[in-house]
Amino acid sequence: MTERQSLGVVGLAHLVLFAVLSLALTSVTPPLPPEDPAPVDVVDIAEVPKIAEPPRPSKRAAPQKTVEATAPEPTPPTPKPEPAPTPDPTPVPKAEKPKPKVEPVEKPEPPKPEKQKPEKPKPEKAKPAPKLLDAEALSTLLDKSLPKAKVKPLDTSALAKSIEKSLPRTTRIDPRATATLIGAIRSQVAPCWNPPIGGADVKKMTVLLHLDINRDGSVVGRPGIVSQTGVTAGNADYARAFAETARRAVLRCAPLKLPAELYDQWKAVEINFDPSEMS
Amino acid sequence: MRTLPLLLALLIAAPAAAVIRVDINSGTAQPLPVAVPAFATASAVATEAGTTAALGQQVAGVIAADLASSGLFRPLDPAAFTTTVAPADVTAPQFAAWRTIAAQALITGNVTANPDGGITVGCYAYDVFSAEELARQGFVTTAANWRRAAHKCADLVYSRLTGETGYFDSRIVYVSETGPKTRRIKRLAVMDQDGAGHRFLTNGQTLVLTPRFAPNQQTLTYMSFANNRPRIWVYTIGSGRQEAVGDFPNMSFAPRFSPDGGTLVFSMSQNGTTDIYKLDIASRRLARLTNGPGINTAPSYSPDGSKIVFESDRSGGQQIYTMNADGSGQTRISFGEGRAGTPVWSPRGDLIAFTRLGGGKFRIGVIRPDGGGERLLTNAFQDEGPTWSPNGRVILFFRTAAGRGGKVDLHSVDLSGANERQIKTPLDASDPAWSPLLP
Amino acid sequence: MLHRASTLAIVAVLVGTAACSTKKKVLPPAPPPAVSSTGTTTTAPSSTGSGDTAVATTNLPGSVADFKSTSGSDTVLFGYDSYEVDDTAKAILGKQAEWLARYPNVRVTVEGHTDERGTREYNLALGDRRSSAAKNFLAAQGVDAGRIATISYGKERPVADGTDESAYAQNRRAVTVIVSGAR
Numbered sequence: 001m002t003e004r005q006s007l008g009v010v011g012l013a014h015l016v017l018f019a020v021l022s023l024a025l026t027s028v029t030p031p032l033p034p035e036d037p038a039p040v041d042v043v044d045i046a047e048v049p050k051i052a053e054p055p056r057p058s059k060r061a062a063p064q065k066t067v068e069a070t071a072p073e074p075t076p077p078t079p080k081p082e083p084a085p086t087p088d089p090t091p092v093p094k095a096e097k098p099k100p101k102v103e104p105v106e107k108p109e110p111p112k113p114e115k116q117k118p119e120k121p122k123p124e125k126a127k128p129a130p131k132l133l134d135a136e137a138l139s140t141l142l143d144k145s146l147p148k149a150k151v152k153p154l155d156t157s158a159l160a161k162s163i164e165k166s167l168p169r170t171t172r173i174d175p176r177a178t179a180t181l182i183g184a185i186r187s188q189v190a191p192c193w194n195p196p197i198g199g200a201d202v203k204k205m206t207v208l209l210h211l212d213i214n215r216d217g218s219v220v221g222r223p224g225i226v227s228q229t230g231v232t233a234g235n236a237d238y239a240r241a242f243a244e245t246a247r248r249a250v251l252r253c254a255p256l257k258l259p260a261e262l263y264d265q266w267k268a269v270e271i272n273f274d275p276s277e278m279s
Numbered sequence: 280m281r282t283l284p285l286l287l288a289l290l291i292a293a294p295a296a297a298v299i300r301v302d303i304n305s306g307t308a309q310p311l312p313v314a315v316p317a318f319a320t321a322s323a324v325a326t327e328a329g330t331t332a333a334l335g336q337q338v339a340g341v342i343a344a345d346l347a348s349s350g351l352f353r354p355l356d357p358a359a360f361t362t363t364v365a366p367a368d369v370t371a372p373q374f375a376a377w378r379t380i381a382a383q384a385l386i387t388g389n390v391t392a393n394p395d396g397g398i399t400v401g402c403y404a405y406d407v408f409s410a411e412e413l414a415r416q417g418f419v420t421t422a423a424n425w426r427r428a429a430h431k432c433a434d435l436v437y438s439r440l441t442g443e444t445g446y447f448d449s450r451i452v453y454v455s456e457t458g459p460k461t462r463r464i465k466r467l468a469v470m471d472q473d474g475a476g477h478r479f480l481t482n483g484q485t486l487v488l489t490p491r492f493a494p495n496q497q498t499l500t501y502m503s504f505a506n507n508r509p510r511i512w513v514y515t516i517g518s519g520r521q522e523a524v525g526d527f528p529n530m531s532f533a534p535r536f537s538p539d540g541g542t543l544v545f546s547m548s549q550n551g552t553t554d555i556y557k558l559d560i561a562s563r564r565l566a567r568l569t570n571g572p573g574i575n576t577a578p579s580y581s582p583d584g585s586k587i588v589f590e591s592d593r594s595g596g597q598q599i600y601t602m603n604a605d606g607s608g609q610t611r612i613s614f615g616e617g618r619a620g621t622p623v624w625s626p627r628g629d630l631i632a633f634t635r636l637g638g639g640k641f642r643i644g645v646i647r648p649d650g651g652g653e654r655l656l657t658n659a660f661q662d663e664g665p666t667w668s669p670n671g672r673v674i675l676f677f678r679t680a681a682g683r684g685g686k687v688d689l690h691s692v693d694l695s696g697a698n699e700r701q702i703k704t705p706l707d708a709s710d711p712a713w714s715p716l717l718p
Numbered sequence: 719m720l721h722r723a724s725t726l727a728i729v730a731v732l733v734g735t736a737a738c739s740t741k742k743k744v745l746p747p748a749p750p751p752a753v754s755s756t757g758t759t760t761t762a763p764s765s766t767g768s769g770d771t772a773v774a775t776t777n778l779p780g781s782v783a784d785f786k787s788t789s790g791s792d793t794v795l796f797g798y799d800s801y802e803v804d805d806t807a808k809a810i811l812g813k814q815a816e817w818l819a820r821y822p823n824v825r826v827t828v829e830g831h832t833d834e835r836g837t838r839e840y841n842l843a844l845g846d847r848r849s850s851a852a853k854n855f856l857a858a859q860g861v862d863a864g865r866i867a868t869i870s871y872g873k874e875r876p877v878a879d880g881t882d883e884s885a886y887a888q889n890r891r892a893v894t895v896i897v898s899g900a901r
Contacts, residue, residue, distance in 0.1 A: 178299060185301045193306030194383070196441055197351055197695065210298075222409050238442030244406065248383055249306065251408035270300045277304050460879040486874055489838060507827075509842075509869065530846060530870060533839040546839065548870065551801065551850035553843035574843040590840065596799075597840055620837040634837055641837070660881075663837050679834070681881045710838065 181258060181266050188256050193249035195275040196241055205230035206274040207243045209250060213267055217255030223247050226270060246273040310353040314382035315343040319366045324392035326422035331390040334425050338400060341429035342386060344473060345447040350698030355382055369403055377407045386436050397421045402432035404439055414439040426475060446668040447472060452490045452499055453711040455479065456687055467501060474703055480514060492714040493536045500534040500543060511545050533576050538584045546576040555589055568606035577621050582628045590620040599633055601648060612650030621664055627671030634663040643676050656696045669716040677709040780821050780901040789813040794852060796890040801847035803855050811852060814894055815859030824899035828852045830870040833886035845870030852892035
């Protein structure tokens with residue numbers, strides 16, 4: 001989908017939502033189409049070259065913000081069996097009048113277990129800040145490849161072309177789409193990750209998992225460990241416990257909700273877990 | 280020219296384009312939700328401690344309480360369970376039922392009566408989301424000793440999920456206090472680390488202080504004012520036998536065992552000077568380790584027995600020093616504001632817990648044996664006398680409240696400074712000491 | 719411990735008193751003394767009686783009460799974390815020494831105490847410093863060291879309950895307790 005289309009769908013859905021609510025129906029409105037976790041605040045392409053500059057994304061709310069963006073995300077981010085059937089619940093108690101679009105949708109944000117930032121996932125708002133977010137998300141991807149790959153080469157590669165062919169509308173490996181996918185995966189898995197508390201060695205560990213994912217978003221078998229850092233002879237037990245928390249994060253929050261048309265991009269994914277910046 | 284590196288880049292970039300890599304740098308550090316349903320039993324058989332079915336419930340309760348007390352686990356409320364565990368489920372759990380309540384690990388097992396009147400407790404831990412078994416072990420003991428089987432199961436789960444060794448199958452000895460502060464009655468008391476099985480060991484007629492376990496946990500050493508002669512004693516827990524150590528003319532106090540149990544290290548005061556001595560228990564040979572000036576006391580061995588940490592005021596105020604077990608190489612390791620005392624070496628050897636005095640408060644802190652990395656873990660009026668859990672992860676101490684008749688009670692805190700909690704005792708309590716893991 | 723020491727002292731006093739009572743019968747009744755030093759004295763003014771003279775109590779020479787009243791106190795105080803015998807303490811200990819010289823059969827134990835602002839073991843050692851300091855002073859005043867035992871109670875036996883300076887100040891002390899030989 002293009003950005004426009006997705007915006008349109010989301011906008012329409014919100015309007016439907018308000019219409020239903022204003023009719024004071026008590027039934028829960030259906031969640032926004034699951035096909036649309038794309039962050040609404042996608043950077044427009046002119047900014048892509050800039051992305052090459054910023055240093056490693058890591059810390060700094062990148063995951064948080066992403067969650068923001070994917071407000072319609074139905075997956076329960078916390079282990080509590082809260083019925084988080086999307087942003088809807090709050091508008092009901094608030095007896096929203098059919099205000100022009102914006103307001104009520106913002107309300108759903110606060111109840112969302114983690115993220116603060118009441119701003120935006122408003123489709124209309126299109127532009128709100130997270131360019132930075134996206135930059136970070138994108139540069140996450142970019143950093144992993146060679147510096148050269150940051151810029152254009154993808155566009156000119158034969159491989160890229162062949163992959164592009166398999167994509168419906170987007171006729172390029174759009175870095176934004178990839179960034180979108182990364183953000184979507186992160187926003188779904190990170191809230192499910194409970195790294196071990198307090199073990200001193202654990203802060204210096206990282207683990208890289210490989211996942212094969214089915215079309216419905218479920219994980220094939222168990223995620224495999226590609227590599228792990230920070231393991232010494234003395235902390236092997238900690239290392240195993242640590243790796244298991246990563247694996248559990250993936251399995252708990254599967255099946256992942258990702259756009260079907262990009263399946264070829266996300267049928268195999270690697271996730272790196274690094275707690276070093278957590279307090 | 281440019282194209283060659285580009286092509287190379289493409290070749291290498293191509294796989295990167297094929298497998299997305301996601302970085303996750305934050306999660307939620309929170310206790311792990313686990314489910315501990317009642318242990319199953321093939322058939323309810325009566326034992327000297329109740330039926331196996333009843334024991335199955337109690338075992339699960341003890342395990343859940345242990346895990347919760349560590350602050351690292353969150354046992355889910357059994358009222359939320361959607362299924363019970365039948366004997367067949369113990370080895371083949373219905374994971375779906377546990378997934379719906381978001382339990383990440385399942386601890387389950389069974390209790391079986393043995394022909395000799397004892398019980399076997401089977402303990403199984405599963406990862407709910409990956410549907411695989413994490414650990415399993417059976418524990419055989421007398422029916423009356425079922426608590427220890429439960430603690431051992433909790434230790435198994437704890438160590439498998441955290442990577443640390445456990446500490447739940449252990450005991451605490453301490454001084455039970457009662458009465459007005461000006462006429463305090465003190466008794467030695469012992470209990471399981473979860474407070475069960477509490478027993479008084481002395482009757483309160485003589486003032487007793489600072490009890491510590493021997494490595495075999497069968498004996499204690501402590502200080503008593505019996506017969507108006509303040510000195511160190513050894514108490515055999517099983518028989519209740521008490522024996523004074525040595526016949527020294529002067530006050531002896533602050534005793535501790537060496538890790539191999541063969542030596543007692545303690546302080547003796549003479550005409551205003553207090554020094555540290557060690558006594559070889561078998562040969563009764565006494566060796567002097569410090570030679571003034573001032574007060575040298577509160578010695579504690581490193582877990583490998585090669586070094587001793589102690590406090591001394593030779594620099595003008597109480598500070599912490601380490602030395603070799605033969606008394607050589609005495610080095611000060613605590614600096615900074617205020618004073619420091621009551622040092623205790625962690626069973627892991629990596630840290631020393633101590634009391635930091637200053638600013639009108641006593642606070643529990645930890646410091647590395649080289650003197651670096653000092654961290655204060657508590658912040659109340661008067662916290663002192665730390666002791667380590669067997670796995671070097673939890674510190675137990677006693678806290679005095681300010682004011683007249685201020686309560687004195689036991690508290691514990693995780694090494695990270697989190698999960699500070701009170702350990703309930705029948706009366707006021709001080710001078711706690713934690714046993715090693717029971718074998 | 720302390721309980722026994724005081725029991726012993728009481729017994730000693732009673733025994734002494736018993737011995738004294740015989741003597742008392744011989745003496746003519748003495749008029750109530752106009753003055754007695756601190757201690758157990760009650761004077762009944764003549765207004766109560768029709769000519770009867772009241773009887774006041776007094777400390778028996780060589781008794782524990784006599785010791786305390788003659789010395790001014792059985793207790794000397796110390797500064798925070800200190801075992802220095804200051805001038806007030808010296809004066810009291812000096813009088814104690816004099817009294818002990820008059821009654822050479824009396825044996826004492828000097829107890830050392832601390833306030834609660836220290837850790838357990840350190841305070842036991844500090845109490846020992848204080849009792850030793852007081853003992854050494856007495857010995858320097860001529861009291862035979864063999865008559866003086868010492869014991870430290872650290873912070874275990876405060877005389878004042880409280881976590882303020884006034885309570886702390888009372889608890890930092892050395893107490894001279896007669897254990898035998900007094901009447």
